[in-house]
Amino acid sequence: MKLLEALGLDLRILIAQLINFAILVLVLWKFGYKPILKFLNDRKEKIEKGVEDARRASEKLEEMEQREAELVKAAKKEAAKILEEAKKQGEINRQKTVDKAKEEIGQIINQEKAKMEAEKGETLREIKREVGDLIVSSLEKILGEKMTDKKDEELIKKIVKNLK
Amino acid sequence: METEAIKALAAGIAMGFGAIGPAVGEGYVAGRALEAIGRNPEAADKITPLMFVTMAICESTGIYSLVIALIVIFG
Amino acid sequence: MELSVSLAPDILFFIGGFPVTNTFFWSLFISLFLIILILFVRSRLKLIPGGLQNIVELLLEGGYSFVKSIAGTEKKAKRLFPLVFTMFVFILVANLATYIPGQSAVTLHKEEGVVSVFRAVIADYGMVFVMTLITFLITQIVMIAANGPFGYLGKFINFKGPMQFFLGLMDLVGELAKVISLSFRLFGNIFAGEILGAVMLFLAPFFVPLPFMFLGLVTAVVQAFVFAVLTLVFITMASEIPESEVSKSEPV
Numbered sequence: 153m154k155l156l157e158a159l160g161l162d163l164r165i166l167i168a169q170l171i172n173f174a175i176l177v178l179v180l181w182k183f184g185y186k187p188i189l190k191f192l193n194d195r196k197e198k199i200e201k202g203v204e205d206a207r208r209a210s211e212k213l214e215e216m217e218q219r220e221a222e223l224v225k226a227a228k229k230e231a232a233k234i235l236e237e238a239k240k241q242g243e244i245n246r247q248k249t250v251d252k253a254k255e256e257i258g259q260i261i262n263q264e265k266a267k268m269e270a271e272k273g274e275t276l277r278e279i280k281r282e283v284g285d286l287i288v289s290s291l292e293k294i295l296g297e298k299m300t301d302k303k304d305e306e307l308i309k310k311i312v313k314n315l316k
Numbered sequence: 317m318e319t320e321a322i323k324a325l326a327a328g329i330a331m332g333f334g335a336i337g338p339a340v341g342e343g344y345v346a347g348r349a350l351e352a353i354g355r356n357p358e359a360a361d362k363i364t365p366l367m368f369v370t371m372a373i374c375e376s377t378g379i380y381s382l383v384i385a386l387i388v389i390f391g
Numbered sequence: 392m393e394l395s396v397s398l399a400p401d402i403l404f405f406i407g408g409f410p411v412t413n414t415f416f417w418s419l420f421i422s423l424f425l426i427i428l429i430l431f432v433r434s435r436l437k438l439i440p441g442g443l444q445n446i447v448e449l450l451l452e453g454g455y456s457f458v459k460s461i462a463g464t465e466k467k468a469k470r471l472f473p474l475v476f477t478m479f480v481f482i483l484v485a486n487l488a489t490y491i492p493g494q495s496a497v498t499l500h501k502e503e504g505v506v507s508v509f510r511a512v513i514a515d516y517g518m519v520f521v522m523t524l525i526t527f528l529i530t531q532i533v534m535i536a537a538n539g540p541f542g543y544l545g546k547f548i549n550f551k552g553p554m555q556f557f558l559g560l561m562d563l564v565g566e567l568a569k570v571i572s573l574s575f576r577l578f579g580n581i582f583a584g585e586i587l588g589a590v591m592l593f594l595a596p597f598f599v600p601l602p603f604m605f606l607g608l609v610t611a612v613v614q615a616f617v618f619a620v621l622t623l624v625f626i627t628m629a630s631e632i633p634e635s636e637v638s639k640s641e642p643v
């Protein structure tokens with residue numbers, strides 16, 4: 153066929169090209185693609201592992217942070233509770249103390265009052281009695297005579313009434 | 317007319333008419349592929365190589381006419 | 392200046408009767424470049440990539456995951472990846488190498504005339520044909536391995552009925568057509584790009600060829616990708632045939 157001639161097909165060149173291409177494929181495969189693809193694969197795995205590790209680490213960190221935050225929160229709550237309780241307790245104690253003090257003071261005042269009242273009454277009675285005696289003796293002296301008990305008593309009463 | 321002239325004419329006609337089909341077909345393929353990409357831009361990576369392969373297959377008839385033209389001229 | 396279009400590569404010199412063409416020379420050069428590049432990158436692998444290593448890593452990793460997504464299983468991907476990826480890289484570098492400026496000025500003077508030392512590798516049908524042949528052979532081998540030798544023959548020649556016989560023959564034609572379409576697609580695109588560029592340069596040397604060159608760059612990448620992916624798809628399809636037949640025949 154003249155076309156094959158026109159295309160310049162020569163069996164020797166075709167074979168040479170075939171060998172050339174086969175060598176190219178083999179060399180590129182053995183020394184090129186295979187090690188490079190393996191290298192890329194290794195690197196991919198490494199990167200994946202690194203990413204996974206980083207992810208895990210950050211997860212752990214987050215978890216720990218969360219736990220810490222929870223702990224702090226719980227502690228704060230507890231502290232607030234304790235404080236609140238203490239405050240309440242303190243308030244109650246104070247109130248109690250104040251009440252007790254008030255009561256005691258009131259008692260003491262009452263006692264004092266009662267004592268004073270009693271003393272006053274005693275004093276008054278004594279004074280009255282003494283005054284009565286004094287008046288009797290003085291009247292006896294003044295009148296110079298001993299009155300009958302009846303008269304005496306009437307007179308003293310009258311005087312005492314007038315004295316008041 | 318000389319044989320050479322007729323050969324040249326025949327090759328030209330073969331190539332010219334043979335080019336019509338693939339041209340229309342490839343235009344259609346490209347148009348539909350672009351339509352598909354427009355409808356679904358995420359699929360562009362998958363559509364584009366397929367489009368090239370399909371266009372290459374559409375081109376086959378044009379290639380046949382090229383072969384015929386070469387045979388007519390040189391064969 | 393005469394616009395010369397030649398399908399065949401030009402012969403630079405002979406080594407003991409073996410004709411060294413400019414595309415063969417160039418493909419050797421590119422192979423060497425790729426090998427040195429990958430050895431260089433490999434010897435300087437660092438945990439934190441930078442510069443060149445980034446690009447290589449991106450290509451390798453993206454390519455591998457893409458191959459896996461089409462091949463389906465890790466095992467298949469591991470087996471197919473070197474071939475497919477080498478095809479892709481080789482075609483890509485060969486295509487891009489044509490954009491190195493000044494290379495068309497390097498010529499060799501011979502008795503027949505001036506011969507350019509560098510020529511787009513993929514614009515030589517020989518190289519493309521070799522790669523397609525590899526794809527074709529691997530596809531057939533995988534098919535035989537998947538179906539068994541008789542199952543493989545039975546796919547193409549069977550006497551279950553006139554329709555099945557006809558379809559089997561069509562499959563046979565389809566297999567051959569696959570080779571032609573796969574190889575000529577790549578070859579045709581790059582060759583046409585080369586000719587287009589040459590014509591544009593011939594007609595208007597400044598600025599006008601720029602958009603065509605840009606288009607050529609896109610073509611270079613896309614065609615390299617398409618060739619590799621089609622190879623991958625053909626081989627994968629060949630290995631998946633029994634499963635699909637089983638699943639197809641079960642509900643019937």
